[in-house]
Amino acid sequence: MPNLNQPETVLDFPILVGDIGGTNARFAIVVDSYAEPREFPVVQTADYATIDEAIQAAILDQTHLLPRSAVLAVAGPVDGDEIDLTNCDWVVRPREMMAGLGFSEIVVLNDFEAQALAVVALGEAHMEKVGGGEAETVGSRVVLGPGTGLGVAGLVHARRTWIPIPGEGGHVDLGPRSARDGEVFPHLEKIEGRVSAEQILCGRGLVNLYRAVAAADGKEARFSDPAEITSAALESSDPTAVETLDLFLTYLGRVAGDLALVFMGRGGVYLTGGIAQKILPALHNGKFRTAFEDKAPHGELMETMPVFVITHPMAALAGLAAYARTPGRFGVETAGRRWKAR
Missing domain, CATH: 3.30.420.40 (ATPase, nucleotide binding domain)
Structure with a gap:
């Protein structure tokens, strides 16, 4: 200390x-x-x-x-x-x-240590809530943000002080769980044989996931830019992009929920970065929150944990x-x- x-x-x-x-x-x-x-x-x-x-x-x-x-x-x-x-x-x-x-x-x-500091520095005017109960004032917090990579940090309160905990949590394993996952995951690009969270939950990861969904269905991948994929998904103009974003939200919810359990994040989970801000409307469609709370035997606990999107651009x-x-x-x-x- x-x-x-x-x-x-x-x-x-x-x-x-x-x-x-x-x-x-x-x-x-x-x-x-x-x-x-x-x-x-x-x-x-x-x-x-x-x-x-x-x-x-x-x-x-x-x-x-x-x-x-x-x-x-x-x-x-x-x-x-x-x-x-x-x-x-x-x-x-x-x-x-x-x-x-x-x-x-x-x-x-x-x-992401800096992002954790921002959670304390910013007020409610720069955050939008995505479900859950009220954040405990000095409860532990989790910050994660898909961007160029997947940043992760924790924030704990001890001795009347906020202590940021940096790490490389974006590189934890992320594996298939549903039948559809089993169809998509074999087509994901891997690093040395493994799929980390960052291989899906970042800009290039979104493209990786989009191509895998298309390959699983035997379709052509029309887009190669993350912004094109999210725009097509939000506009519902490309079915593969729509499913890609739904799966992205599901996997983001799984990882965010895991980290919330690790830190017992009663102070909230905070999503930051440009991707989270851009897909904010989709974060309210239920896919993210369902995956976040699906943590048996602790589903009721997860329901109480709030999630916020940080909307401040800096x-x-x-x-x-x-x-x-x-x-x-x-x-x-x-x-x-x-x-x-x-």
Whole structure:
């Protein structure tokens, strides 16, 4: 447990906060403990060879503010002085970044750790409920979001502090259960012989599932883009897309329910990211909620657990900004994830 009263948890303002995903990178600058973060246009990771180039060109060259510290959330495990991103070619090298961009210190978190922080930072105005009872005020929470990959994090309350729990839960096994699953799963693209949740529950996973449904029925797969598939499904213009989205909702409900059981998520399960926001109407059709609650012998327990879709377009940045302002509010362990200029 980190000592939340240690003075070194405080960061020097202004603070650059960044949410670095596989496809997009979002940045803002927090000027002080009271100001709203100043957001910058979304950066496409493919447009820059390195994260350092992106920060210099897209942020520092566009403002008179000179951040003294940085808090970055990255899509991948944080381990060592060279941090590889799971679904992007960028490598975060904090020591080189401090030398080249002038930061005095850098904290690097997992991207879904930032999403977990956002669950506390955001209010009800930025969430839409998808069934279940009332969330317990200090009950454990689960955050997951299908995007470029499938991010997962937990959030627990202890010693009057919210503690985010990062992990790689998107890579848990996901297997067939129904007769239809048995027809579809043999056609799914696998990684080293296994189907993880992320092989289905992300953008490329949606395409993987769509192709598998088409193959199971001996049909041609008309679409190769996730947005095309979801649009066709929501418009009911393509039967294969409609079933694909229904199965996607079912599998998302299964995984979300499993994670809710792991964390005993009486504080709620929170779906985040662009895909969840786009398919929000379909999340109310019952497929997701039925699968979420189908956890015998704990069906009655699952019925009480609420699910929310986070609708804020910059949720992770809101979480990072909340941490940057008042790090003592959160039990974030920074050992091995905080670098200071010598």
